[in-house]
Amino acid sequence: MASTESATTQSAGTAITPEDIAARGVKADEDIARYALMLGDDSLILAQRLGHWISRAPELEEDVALGNIALDLLGHARFFLTYAGTAWDRSEDDLAYFRDEEQFRSCRLVEQENGDFGRTIARQLIFSYYQYELYRRLANSSDATLAAIAAKALKEVQYHQDHATQWSLRLGHGTEESARRLQEGFDVLWPYVGELFEDVEPIAALGNRAVAPSSLREDTMGRIVSALEEAGMTVPDAKPAYGSDRTGRFSEQRGYILAEMQVLARQHPGATW
């Protein structure tokens, strides 16, 4: 269970901040920036989704835990977006609030509605395992900024993984109802898992500065499948949903998410907050 230490005092003490990324004075090139956007958008959208649980979780400890995870993800998103923005002289907020649907690069897994707690945990399990494998490798990127962000995020994602694993065991082996709901969660989400491992643009151009998603597939899926089995779940027999290219062309949710997230900022363009 998550600690109940103050989240606010914790975050005040952490070593690197988005401002530090900006202050490094390193300018990302366009390809790196597009890659960083993809990583940042995933975390930003998932933070937005998980934030909805705060004040609605099954128990107070989970308001705190899911809040912690959302806060970590938001922090990672801010690093990636700040870094991406150096390519175009745009701030993290320009990128988060003033890009349209077609310009986001998030995967559909994180865009899916929270559903019940079972579905949220199923998504957490898949996504945290994926991010863990990703950041573990990205920490060795030849791009020093990406490597630093990944190394910092890795420690936090390890906790996300743990949280998801513990809950999938509890739900999978808890009651009949909880096992059914967790299984339903995996069933609903499974068509969107494949997108995580697609080598979309501009991966090919980045060489060892990035981690090719396809190179993560085997290890990540192996671990996810074992986790499902340990939780007594059946690995869903579902083919990937068409359109696994992160463009949003085949996403119904992205528009709603952005409409809510961006509404106030767009009512006051140019304002500071």
Place this chain on the structure above:
Amino acid sequence: MTDQVHSGQEYFEHLIDQDSRVEPRDWMPDAYRKTLVRQVSQHAHSEIIGMQPEANWISRAPSLKRKAILMAKVQDEAGHGLYLYSAAETLGTPRDELNQQLLDGRAKYSSIFNYPARTWADIGAIGWLVDGAAICNQVPLCRASYGPYGRAMVRICKEESFHQRQGWEILYELSHGTEAQHQMAQDAVDRFYGPALQMFGPPDADSPNSQQSMAWKIKRFSNDDLRQRFVDMIVPQAEALGLTLPDPDLAWNEERGHYDYGELDWDEFFAVLKGQGPCNKQRMQRRREAHREGQWVREAAAAYAAKTSRTATSALIGA
């Protein structure tokens, strides 16, 4: 711990006289215990219900930095609820029972949370005025005679001052931003000023229980004293913000060395307290829904814990 056997009323009174702490194992009068359970659990419920108006703005916060700060703040409030339920449990009432009292409408929470957070500026006003009033109320509670309560308040107060500051900063940015932003800030302060002053409870003359709480050193200052401190604190802060407070009678009183302030609308206060606030129904509804929808999750966790502890036990005895 001393070897002496301290029993009953005499030792309790001795502790109170000495400004010492009463601890869970000490004897205490039933009425003292009851008062504390009520006060501490109401305080916990307020932290929990108070998450709702602010949580509504997490998804729409206008910058990522503000979103992160707000998320952390609302999460802190959940943590405050947890510390306080733990403190209340040391008095012998389990958290489930306290929670049930809230869900059944038998327990109260601070009425301020029955007002809506309509705009982003309301998030600023809540931080500055509502958390600010909470600080004025809670700093003296750090010395409350009941040990676990006082210690919980020490932890909480540290975080509350951050909460107030982030609210003040939101309003400062708005007040010094565009015309529309300034207007948004002023409007929020206009709506939250009165209800924030009422957070200290009715005037002393109408607050019959306060006397006993003060004698027990749970409460250290009267409602009106605390309210006065709060007004004295926020008047210069409002000036620094470049915002006005909606009270024509607000004026420095040289003789008293305090600000005078106008009569508050106590009819409104009591109406909201009795359930007629703009959001009473919706706040309770959302809490009940979260509880109901979490039922199967809590059952699963309990079932799993029971199964795994059985397995652990049978492994231990080699069964």
